[in-house]
Amino acid sequence: NAGVTQTPKFQVLKTGQSMTLQCAQDMNHNSMYWYRQDPGMGLRLIYYSASEGTTDKGEVPNGYNVSRLNKREFSLRLESAAPSQTSVYFCASGQVGPRAQYFGPGTRLLVL
């Protein structure tokens, strides 16, 4: 039982390049989330998916797109990376309702 897995662990991009961050969970959770974590800013929600086939914007969605591929997988895409998107990205999953969220190990992204 791996929990929440994320790939890649590290990535360096040049401004304007695109990439997709992958996330998968094996806990049969309905809801999945993407956060970014920056020094002094805490965790900020980018997008979430309450169930397969639905996605909604969070606090900081600009510059990102997401795809809920199936119940297990939720990807985050940067179409044209900018230095302001240098951050640590965390995927999380949880059950519907007032339940806890469980986090992956993170992807560290540097945009030059």
Next chain:
Amino acid sequence: GQQLNQSPQSMFIQEGEDVSMNCTSSSIFNTWLWYKQDPGEGPVLLIALYKAGELTSNGRLTAQFGITRKDSFLNISASIPSDVGIYFCAGRSGGSEKLVFGKGTKLTVNP
């Protein structure tokens, strides 16, 4: 939007001491969660609270859901060096899928 105030921002303590940190909200929550994050890792869930007044322990950790539903605290007893890390609170209000996070308490334990 909703805000969580987490305090203190940082703590420097001696091994063996007890630690207390808290979070307060501007609105009512129906879930309070406490996470710990080690350097280079993702947040790990420590304790989940779902009812006002609930007091829950996990080893040396104890957390309470405030009866006003606007606050929560986390206590760590007899701290050890591996308690070092950043502790985050998070809360969720009724009907929302989204968590609101505090900005963290950075704990340093001197052996």
